[in-house]
Amino acid sequence: MSRRAPGTPSFEELSSSPKLGLGLRTQIVLALSVAFVASFTLLGVATVRITDRAGGIERERAAEASARVLASALDGLAEERSRNAPILAQALLEDGSVAGVEVAWPGIEADAWGLVGHRPSAVAPMARGGEVRVHLRPTTGGRPGSDLLLLYVAFTGGAILLLAYVALTHLIVRPLSALTASSERLAAGRSHVEVPVGGAAEVARLAVSFNRMAAQLRAEQSALEARLGELQATTSELESAQDQLVRSERLASVGRLSAGVAHEIGNPLAAILGLIELARDEELPADERAEFMARIQNETERINRIIRDLLDFSRRGQDADQAEGAARESSDVAEAVADAASLIAPQKDLGRVTIERRVADGLPRVQGAADSLVQIVLNLLLNAADAIDGEGTILIEVSRHPDDDDRVRVMVSDTGPGIDPAILPNLFEPFVTSKPAGEGTGLGLAVTLALVERLRGTITAENDPEGGARFVVDLPAEPGTA
Ligand SMILES: Nc1ncnc2c1ncn2[C@@H]1O[C@H](COP(=O)(O)OP(=O)(O)O)[C@@H](O)[C@H]1O
Ligand SMILES: [Mg+2]
Structure with missing residues (x-):
């Protein structure tokens, strides 16, 4: 109501005509x-x-x-x-x-x-x-x-x-x-203003048109009020629709998650059941039986891995108190990066993969527990090592955010083939993987995203035009250390 074109006098200015x-x-x-x-x-x-x-x-x-x-x-x-x-x-x-x-x-x-x-x-x-x-x-x-x-x-x-x-x-x-x-x-x-019609014809006509104008104003005002009511109703309808959408989206993701779990666990379970059936044969030579047992163990380990990853992923929904507790701690990014690099070395055949670290001087500590930070970097390093599949380099750069002094940036890039564009839009969703069954669960990046969000940071993935993938993690610095 109070919106006025610039230069238009206000009601107060108009009503206080100075020279009468x-x-x-x-x-x-x-x-x-x-x-x-x-x-x-x-x-x-x-x-x-x-x-x-x-x-x-x-x-x-x-x-x-x-x-x-x-x-x-x-x-x-x-x-x-x-x-x-x-x-x-x-x-x-x-x-x-x-x-x-x-x-x-x-x-x-x-x-x-x-x-x-x-x-x-x-x-x-x-x-x-x-x-x-x-x-x-x-x-x-x-x-x-x-x-x-x-x-x-x-x-x-x-x-x-x-x-x-x-x-x-x-x-x-x-x-x-x-x-x-x-x-x-x-x-x-x-709004309810009416003048008695009387006096000279011109004045009476003025009164009539004034009354008409007042009535019109009244009508317009009540129309506006009605419109406002409609708008309010529409807004609340929209809000409830949005609520419903969020709820059904949540249900859909639960559905997707269960389907993924069923598929991921179902395959090894079916294999295990088949292998047990075969191993029951009394006349089976001992070496074959031993091989079946080894395969059963492999499949069981796969199920175990999937369940562990799922448990990690489900921590995303942990209560806020714990997340806050983690956020109250602080950790040194350079140390976490060094820990992750040393952890990965014995885990993978990294004979031909070089891990390079570039850490800027005088970086602030970041909010959150060190093990979360190590887990984040480890997941990115494991994926990069998987992607390189042979000879290549993984570069870890730690620096200040270019536009925000209160953030620390961790960038992990590799010389691999880059991320499959088909999965790039859904990369951080659970069970999105390009790896064959048994090698990847598609839970690594979903877990990573959950951890980054718990540290109140952001993560993005892109392909370098010159080849290879690049993951950028921005984390807020601990207040007072920036
Ligand atoms: N550094 C990388 N280079 C290329 N692709 C990658 C890289 N990191 C992740 N990806 C792709 O993202 C997918 C999902 O990764 P992730 O969530 O860790 O699940 P998983 O590793 O179990 O497949 C991988 O299957 C792979 O296709
Ligand atoms: Mg992975």
Whole structure:
């Protein structure tokens, strides 16, 4: 599960995103506030401007009407007009919006009541010359209409903001938070994760596909688990099959061994039985009887040899304690080689076989008892002597392993005809022999292999391309002496 392509960030790296911006809610509120403030400020300013302008026009019209009324009233009064003008002007002044009234008589100075400025708000001509000027009070603050409007704008803006906030929270923010929480749970390894489908269509679709993805993940996970279970079952089946194979292999080798024993012992036994039958003949000449007896003895010795070899071979299965005991001893390889060479000399007709020894200096002792080591070398020497069958040389080389300082190598090579390729693959199995019955049991190399393995070493056999056989035995050095 934890296998990742190089360069792919881990879950921890992915989940701790270092720079997170503002939350969705805050961002939405900020954006909406900016948008509403901008648009409603513009709207408010425009509305105030428009109402101001409308109010101004109305005031101007009212001032014009007042001026015209006064002018026509003064026209109607004819000669009396200058006497009555103050009364009429005063009446106009009573209207709160009029600040001052001027009446300009033709030819003489103008009369003025109230406050008059440079520019009148309205001017009306009189029929007999002169004009009436009306001055309005300047508008001071207090625009109740626009204040109301601003209040309305602020209230509406706030309400829309609140509404938008609630709607967005409901449609987007809350479903998205649920989705985020669920995907975090999924990423943390929880398999049963489901988000409620809701909110805006896009968000709801996202939730649906998230649920589908989670379900698929769940399905894949359980498929994987099922596969794992199958694999485990297969593995245990394989293991039991292997056990069975080992058992049947062991049975087969027991069978092979018994067949070999039966054959090896059966032949001399049959010969012995035949010879005894012949020797029973009372009229048999004494010298013939003596010859039969000698042959019976020969065959019996052969059986004896086979049984001894078999006993040696069966030591392969000895209990581990004894093997360990042997391994705890140590022995000098050069000495063992010398012993084996001296043992073989009287045993065989070695008149024309030269045994050469090359032993390197300063070799470590090897693990194991010396007699095992002597037996190993002796078996190899006997085989080599058998193979040479005439004139030849056996070379025993003892050296350090070329690649491993903690091992000693014993190499036995000869100038014989080499190992028969037909038996080379099974050379170390019991009863594999190329020798005629009575000469070889085929147990020598099997015993040798068992001894080498008891010393925790290895043995290999090969044919030298230049002729002759070569056996290489590698043995572990005694710890601390290498
Ligand atoms: N040095 C050798 N040169 C050629 N063949 C050999 C040599 N050593 C062993 N062999 C072959 O291996 C066979 C098995 O040897 P071994 O297990 O000692 O049984 P045996 O000597 O009783 O035949 C021999 O019969 C022989 O064919
Ligand atoms: Mg042999």
